[in-house]
Amino acid sequence: METPNPFIAAVVQAAPAFFDKAKTVDKIQSLIGQASKEKASLILFPEVFIPGYPRGLIFGTTVGGRSPEGREMFLRYWENSIVVPGPETELLASAAKEAKAYVVIGVTEKDKISDTLYCTLLYFSPEGNLILRQITPCACMAFATFINPAMLAPAM
Numbered sequence: 001m002e003t004p005n006p007f008i009a010a011v012v013q014a015a016p017a018f019f020d021k022a023k024t025v026d027k028i029q030s031l032i033g034q035a036s037k038e039k040a041s042l043i044l045f046p047e048v049f050i051p052g053y054p055r056g057l058i059f060g061t062t063v064g065g066r067s068p069e070g071r072e073m074f075l076r077y078w079e080n081s082i083v084v085p086g087p088e089t090e091l092l093a094s095a096a097k098e099a100k101a102y103v104v105i106g107v108t109e110k111d112k113i114s115d116t117l118y119c120t121l122l123y124f125s126p127e128g129n130l131i132l133r134q135i136t137p138c139a140c141m142a143f144a145t146f147i148n149p150a151m152l153a154p155a156m
Contacts (some may be wrong), residue, residue, distance in 0.1 A: 036099035053078030097128025
């Protein structure tokens with residue numbers, strides 16, 4: 001049995017610029033650059049790094065209603081979620097290529113047809129290609145589908 005080649009992995013423990021995708025992408029590019037200087041060939045970011053993990057936020061929801069403040073907060077979350085592929089993934093792919101590293105990052109993806117949000121894990125190659133996209137419905141969408149079974153239909 002052959003011994004696998006050793007490699008350096010960087011596991012990023014940082015906070016995004018919450019609900020600000022432009023600042024977060026800038027920060028990600030910087031963190032990838034730092035990990036690259038340490039010779040990392042695999043750089044891992046947390047779940048929902050773009051636009052930030054909304055742990056504990058209920059967006060003003062109660063069964064049957066949502067507050068105006070919650071609607072505004074959800075709108076900021078939705079606006080700072082990203083389309084895949086899109087401008088943000090192009091920047092991430094470019095950073096992976098420059099670092100010559102695999103980059104794995106969690107994002108909230110906004111479907112450009114239905115506007116549905118998904119928790120997505122993106123895998124970029126050292127050549128700067130998006131090589132895998134793992135998609136799961138967000139909790140907010142799961143809650144919506146529980147209330148509205150029509151949302152279970154695929155977006156066309």
